[in-house]
Amino acid sequence: MTAREKILPVLTILAALLALWYAAAVFLNAPFERDTAARAGTTITFSEILPRTMAQARPVLPAPHQVLAELWDTTINKPVTSKRSLVYHAWITLSATLVGFGLGTLLGITLAVGTVHNRAMDRSLMPWIIASQTIPILAIAPMIIVVLNAIGISGLLPKALISTYLSFFPIAVGMVKGLRSPEQIQLDLMRTYNASSSQLFWKLRWPASMPYLFTSLKVAVAIALVGAIVGELPTGAVAGLGARLLAGSYYGQTVQIWSALFMAAGLAAVLVLIVGAAHSAVLRRMGARP
Amino acid sequence: MNAILPAILFWLFAWALNAWLVRRTPASKTWDRVIRLVVPVLFGVSLLVLWEGFVRGFAVPAVLLPPPSMIWTRLISSLPTLWADFRQTFLKSVLTGYIAGCGLGFLVAIAIDRSPFLQKGLLPLGNFVSALPVVGIAPIMVMWLGFDWPSKVAVVVIMTFFPMLVNTVTGLASASSMEKDLMQTYAASWFQTLVKLRLPAAWPFIFNALKINSTLALIGAIVAEFFGTPIVGMGFRISTEVGRMNVDMVWAEIAVAALAGSVFYGVVALVERVVTFWHPSVRGGRA
Numbered sequence: 001m002t003a004r005e006k007i008l009p010v011l012t013i014l015a016a017l018l019a020l021w022y023a024a025a026v027f028l029n030a031p032f033e034r035d036t037a038a039r040a041g042t043t044i045t046f047s048e049i050l051p052r053t054m055a056q057a058r059p060v061l062p063a064p065h066q067v068l069a070e071l072w073d074t075t076i077n078k079p080v081t082s083k084r085s086l087v088y089h090a091w092i093t094l095s096a097t098l099v100g101f102g103l104g105t106l107l108g109i110t111l112a113v114g115t116v117h118n119r120a121m122d123r124s125l126m127p128w129i130i131a132s133q134t135i136p137i138l139a140i141a142p143m144i145i146v147v148l149n150a151i152g153i154s155g156l157l158p159k160a161l162i163s164t165y166l167s168f169f170p171i172a173v174g175m176v177k178g179l180r181s182p183e184q185i186q187l188d189l190m191r192t193y194n195a196s197s198s199q200l201f202w203k204l205r206w207p208a209s210m211p212y213l214f215t216s217l218k219v220a221v222a223i224a225l226v227g228a229i230v231g232e233l234p235t236g237a238v239a240g241l242g243a244r245l246l247a248g249s250y251y252g253q254t255v256q257i258w259s260a261l262f263m264a265a266g267l268a269a270v271l272v273l274i275v276g277a278a279h280s281a282v283l284r285r286m287g288a289r290p
Numbered sequence: 291m292n293a294i295l296p297a298i299l300f301w302l303f304a305w306a307l308n309a310w311l312v313r314r315t316p317a318s319k320t321w322d323r324v325i326r327l328v329v330p331v332l333f334g335v336s337l338l339v340l341w342e343g344f345v346r347g348f349a350v351p352a353v354l355l356p357p358p359s360m361i362w363t364r365l366i367s368s369l370p371t372l373w374a375d376f377r378q379t380f381l382k383s384v385l386t387g388y389i390a391g392c393g394l395g396f397l398v399a400i401a402i403d404r405s406p407f408l409q410k411g412l413l414p415l416g417n418f419v420s421a422l423p424v425v426g427i428a429p430i431m432v433m434w435l436g437f438d439w440p441s442k443v444a445v446v447v448i449m450t451f452f453p454m455l456v457n458t459v460t461g462l463a464s465a466s467s468m469e470k471d472l473m474q475t476y477a478a479s480w481f482q483t484l485v486k487l488r489l490p491a492a493w494p495f496i497f498n499a500l501k502i503n504s505t506l507a508l509i510g511a512i513v514a515e516f517f518g519t520p521i522v523g524m525g526f527r528i529s530t531e532v533g534r535m536n537v538d539m540v541w542a543e544i545a546v547a548a549l550a551g552s553v554f555y556g557v558v559a560l561v562e563r564v565v566t567f568w569h570p571s572v573r574g575g576r577a
Contacts, residue, residue, distance in 0.1 A: 009411030010414050013408070060434065120305070122312075123326070124308050128337075131548075147355065229423050233513070233517075245429055257430055258430075260426070261430075264422070264423045265422045265423070269418065
């Protein structure tokens with residue numbers, strides 16, 4: 001399949017979505033214009049409404065170009081250190097995400113290694129790891145933040161811990177699967193070499209688990225970002241993408257909400273792309289053919 | 291300090307017992323099943339005992355971390371409130387949104403089944419959206435649809451739609467060409483092939499999405515309540531009781547949410563076992 005065959009359908013769908021968005025913006029914003037006109041005692045024709053629905057200050061649904069203009073304004077035109085710069089807020093969220101993601105990766109791998117090597121741990125821990133994810137952890141997020149605040153830990157770490165909790169699970173599950181992926185015949189071969197258990201781990205199990213690890217990492221990094229954003233919501237944090245969302249919803253600044261959403265989406269895409277690039281780089285070094 | 295030592299002793303004892311239990315190879319199947327059940331339960335109980343012991347032993351203030359016994363008394367004493375919250379959040383928002391979102395994803399997947407062009411366009415987008423922090427849509431939905439449950443339903447629908455769509459499309463494509471050829475030699479119509487071959491082959495994928503969505507739906511509804519809600523609901527209760535420092539009530543609510551989430555997941559998993567009885571991971575043996 002050529003690149004053109006791949007991209008054309010996606011672009012078509014995107015164009016359709018964009019058209020749909022503009023139509024919805026006109027439809028949703030028109031009542032406001034009619035109300036204003038009625039209050040002023042004039043009638044307003046559709047051709048007059050159309051351009052105005054694209055340029056309201058607080059539209060029900062901002063038009064795409066308004067969101068893009070806001071994004072441009074808050075990322076390029078503002079200095080990075082300014083509190084009105086979206087880059088500044090994105091960095092706050094990103095740093096919490098990365099710390100949480102790092103901790104989650106460590107925790108997940110540790111748990112997986114323990115689970116593979118200790119039968120008691122496997123039987124007793126695994127059901128609880130799975131059960132832990134049916135708990136809506138995001139509901140506990142405010143708890144964690146308030147409690148940690150009370151004992152003097154605030155700022156980055158509480159948010160990062162929520163990201164950790166969310167991201168360790170896919171990694172633990174994926175790594176258990178990966179570390180167990182070597183086949184019996186390979187394990188037997190290692191035994192005929194008289195390999196010690198640490199050699200068995202580093203030369204067979206660890207390399208074999210890499211594809212599983214990176215697949216899990218992709219899921220984990222996206223979910224860590226969600227954790228960091230939601231961690232900013234309940235306590236009324238002053239900075240970060242989540243705080244932008246909350247402030248936007250309090251003051252009815254829809255354009256601000258949408259631009260924060262787009263920033264978050266872009267951040268997620270970049271993070272997943274980076275992990276994907278690392279994935280193919282590692283696999284190539286290990287001698288896999290694309 | 292006097293409560294810590296017994297707690298640690300109990301934990302060590304439980305761990306030793308577990309380590310001993312997993313090494314048994316019981317002759318009868320029933321015993322094997324009992325052991326498989328007892329080991330994780332014992333582990334969970336020992337964690338609770340450890341929690342209780344540490345909180346009491348170090349005299350951790352209840353504002354920070356209440357002991358499990360205190361949460362339990364609170365849970366029992368405020369059942370009516372918890373039930374009202376459960377009804378608002380789970381029965382109204384989560385279930386409605388879950389059914390609507392999964393159903394919609396499924397139907398759209400069937401609808402675009404005959405158009406490879408739409409599939410090629412929608413699949414990468416669906417995969418991309420699945421990685422996005424969709425929860426962020428919550429404030430917009432609350433703004434559009436008001437504070438009551440419809441806005442939460444909308445958030446849940448949007449969150450559950452894309453995983454379902456992507457998984458169903460992948461699942462429908464999972465029947466091998468050999469099997470499809472066989473259906474063709476039977477002169478089976480598109481609809482017959484769908485119902486008799488491709489849907490059954492897609493069930494494992496669809497149930498995977500249903501399981502992912504069961505936790506996503508609960509998260510979506512609770513988080514949406516942080517942005518505005520009538521004075522009832524699990525997310526509302528959690529955020530207000532945190533503000534009033536009634537931490538035991540918060541933990542009681544969390545316990546209810548955990549229970550609801552686990553039961554929800556368990557029911558989906560159970561239905562999966564019944565529907566996909568032929569799949570290797572259900573049939574037993576090494577998956």
